[in-house]
Amino acid sequence: MHSYRTHNCADLRKSDEGQTVRLSGWISRKRDHGGVLFIDLRDTFGITQCVVDEGSPLLAEIEKWRVESVITVEGTVLARTAETVNPNMETGEIEVKIESVTLQSGADVLPFQVAEDDGAGEDIRLKYRYLDLRREKMQKNIRLRNGVIASIRKRMWDGGFQEFNTPILTASSPEGARDYLVPSRLHPGKFYALPQAPQQFKQLLMVSGFDKYFQIAPCFRDEDGRADRLAEFYQLDLEMSFVEQADVFNAVQPVIEGVFEEFNNFTGAEHKIEWLPHLRFEDAMLKYGSDKPDLRNPLEIVDVTSVFARDDVEFKAFKGTIEKGGVVRAIRAPKVGDQPRSFFDKLNSWAQSEGAPGLGYILIKDGAGAGPIAKFVPDTAQEELKAIAGLEEGDAVFFICNKESAAAKFAGLARDAICDALPEGHEAAREQGVFKFCWVIDFPMYERDEHTGDIDFSHNPFSMPQGGLTDLEDKNPEDVYAWQYDCVCNGFELASGAIRNHKPEIMEKAFAIAGYDKSVLEAKFGGMLNAFKFGAPPHGGCAFGIDRIVMLLADEPNLREVYAFVMNGQYEDQMMSAPSDITPEQLKDLHIKLSLPKKVEAA
Numbered sequence: 001m002h003s004y005r006t007h008n009c010a011d012l013r014k015s016d017e018g019q020t021v022r023l024s025g026w027i028s029r030k031r032d033h034g035g036v037l038f039i040d041l042r043d044t045f046g047i048t049q050c051v052v053d054e055g056s057p058l059l060a061e062i063e064k065w066r067v068e069s070v071i072t073v074e075g076t077v078l079a080r081t082a083e084t085v086n087p088n089m090e091t092g093e094i095e096v097k098i099e100s101v102t103l104q105s106g107a108d109v110l111p112f113q114v115a116e117d118d119g120a121g122e123d124i125r126l127k128y129r130y131l132d133l134r135r136e137k138m139q140k141n142i143r144l145r146n147g148v149i150a151s152i153r154k155r156m157w158d159g160g161f162q163e164f165n166t167p168i169l170t171a172s173s174p175e176g177a178r179d180y181l182v183p184s185r186l187h188p189g190k191f192y193a194l195p196q197a198p199q200q201f202k203q204l205l206m207v208s209g210f211d212k213y214f215q216i217a218p219c220f221r222d223e224d225g226r227a228d229r230l231a232e233f234y235q236l237d238l239e240m241s242f243v244e245q246a247d248v249f250n251a252v253q254p255v256i257e258g259v260f261e262e263f264n265n266f267t268g269a270e271h272k273i274e275w276l277p278h279l280r281f282e283d284a285m286l287k288y289g290s291d292k293p294d295l296r297n298p299l300e301i302v303d304v305t306s307v308f309a310r311d312d313v314e315f316k317a318f319k320g321t322i323e324k325g326g327v328v329r330a331i332r333a334p335k336v337g338d339q340p341r342s343f344f345d346k347l348n349s350w351a352q353s354e355g356a357p358g359l360g361y362i363l364i365k366d367g368a369g370a371g372p373i374a375k376f377v378p379d380t381a382q383e384e385l386k387a388i389a390g391l392e393e394g395d396a397v398f399f400i401c402n403k404e405s406a407a408a409k410f411a412g413l414a415r416d417a418i419c420d421a422l423p424e425g426h427e428a429a430r431e432q433g434v435f436k437f438c439w440v441i442d443f444p445m446y447e448r449d450e451h452t453g454d455i456d457f458s459h460n461p462f463s464m465p466q467g468g469l470t471d472l473e474d475k476n477p478e479d480v481y482a483w484q485y486d487c488v489c490n491g492f493e494l495a496s497g498a499i500r501n502h503k504p505e506i507m508e509k510a511f512a513i514a515g516y517d518k519s520v521l522e523a524k525f526g527g528m529l530n531a532f533k534f535g536a537p538p539h540g541g542c543a544f545g546i547d548r549i550v551m552l553l554a555d556e557p558n559l560r561e562v563y564a565f566v567m568n569g570q571y572e573d574q575m576m577s578a579p580s581d582i583t584p585e586q587l588k589d590l591h592i593k594l595s596l597p598k599k600v601e602a603a
Helices: 122-127 136-158 199-207 245-262 281-288 316-323 341-353 379-389 404-421 468-474 504-513 518-532 546-554 584-589
Strands: 020-033 036-042 047-052 070-079 094-105 180-183 191-194 212-220 232-241 272-275 301-303 327-333 361-365 368-370 396-402 434-441 446-448 455-457 484-489 492-499 539-545
Touching: 020 047, 020 094, 036 070, 036 094, 047 070, 136 212, 136 232, 136 245, 136 546, 199 212, 199 232, 199 518, 199 539, 232 245, 232 546, 245 272, 245 434, 245 484, 245 492, 245 539, 245 546, 281 301, 281 404, 281 434, 301 379, 301 404, 316 327, 316 396, 327 379, 327 404, 341 404, 361 379, 368 379, 396 404, 468 504, 484 539, 492 546, 504 518, 539 546
Parallel strands: 047 094, 272 434
Antiparallel strands: 020 036, 020 070, 036 047, 070 094, 180 191, 212 232, 232 539, 301 327, 327 396, 361 368, 361 396, 434 484, 446 455, 484 492, 492 539
16 A cells, blocks of 8 residues: 555545545644544545544544644545535545544644635735645636646647747846846846846747747746736747738637636636727727726716817816816716715715815706706707717716826726726626627837826837838827737736837837937847848737736636735745845855945934
8 A cells, every 4th residue: 555645635435435545635624523533634636534433542642633734544435424425525425434644744833724714914825825825725726827828838839839948047128117137247247137028039039930939938027016917927928920910819819718718617607708809009098098998897988078178168177177288088877867875975085085186977867967067067068968978867977187198097997986886787887707808909109208208119119110111200209000919808918919020220210219229229139130130020929928817717806816936015025035135245256235225214
């Protein structure tokens, strides 16, 4: 007989009755029923109930062992009586009568409960992550992640893609986020960077003639922590040669759809999968106030600046902003006339919590406008408002007024807040049980910094402008569109990509417009720029966030729930005590001196 187990803790069934078996695992729970001790023995596969009868010489010793101790038991499989069968357990028809037992490793007092959720905070869960990972939910999530990655790999191989591993230590480059830098001992004063993405390497593979590349790629970005963003993350990275935008979509969409179909009911609820028509960036920002809209929310934003710019409208709070170049956005909330006053008050309080003066509205009641703003909008202007916003009896319309970019952003937040405030079952409540995918396309190539007035890349600097060199030379930079695209699902950006700029002369011009002269381009991207001079195919690709895919499938609000080992929101690994101090000898070896900020003295 094997030293530790003949079966795992999910194997045994009623057909195994009478067998002598050996099981190993963790004590998940202990229950004393009048001198008879029951132990739920757990391993990664499941749970088996084991029992020590009253009068057993083993009883006194086992009673001393704490939960989460690791033990090996040997005993006979017994069929449970009909009234003690547990239909919720795979092994619920049997139990194992313990005849011998070995304590493999005892457990100390636990910092939190493993067998049940005791409300332990994130910090303590991450500090003792190895205990947290024993929990059933975390085990399921990590296995889901493993399954998703395996499924993606197979689908990419079946699609003719070759898998590559690209370097982790590389050169720093301006790709939108801060690099994590690694000092070089052999080259004093110089630094490697951890890759924000394998962007240049995958493009160089296309120049090398491999045609279809993919990688489950680790990426590193020194950004502020958020629930849907980590310092270190993984993505399905892919690139293809001789393709247009539609070819990329057609290649990757079946992979992603197949994965979502395969793991659709992970949470026990079947979801529909819908691909909506492509959405231009400008339309997304106007209608939804976001370039990653949650399209389960049916509410839409419209521009009503013309209404409040009329001579007969005397609402000064909006009028002054419009005169300075501002806009007014409106969101129709259908059939909310029967909602209590608290519905509107809560939305007003929400807006104030976000730093706005409030969230003004007009309610259509008995054919006329009511509410705090209605008295400033005469009947003729209200008729124009009804026509633009599609207002009907019982509808309300909420307003946001600001400069265009700020108005769009806040209107997007308000759109979601209004939808979330609607009661369950309302016609405009957020749709449930569906994954709604959409490609957001036609991103502007450049954007102007509101504070400095400088022009910079708005998305990926390696993208091909839609009009090529002609657009770069003849158009205002803010009017140039790029072959850039994002894939969004249920309010999350799942992927970002582009058709690449593969011509040196176009790349030089594109970077020059953003303020990078040729010397900077050669210093930062010289390897790729030189490669393009030896024949580069038209190519493009994208990258899907593995972690966000798993997060959606698991219906988890936080990426940390689908990762085995992860840092907290301040990017500290409390389990491994990272980041950590290093010794003066190590600093000397790297030719580095520290210049730390002065500590702020307590007031």
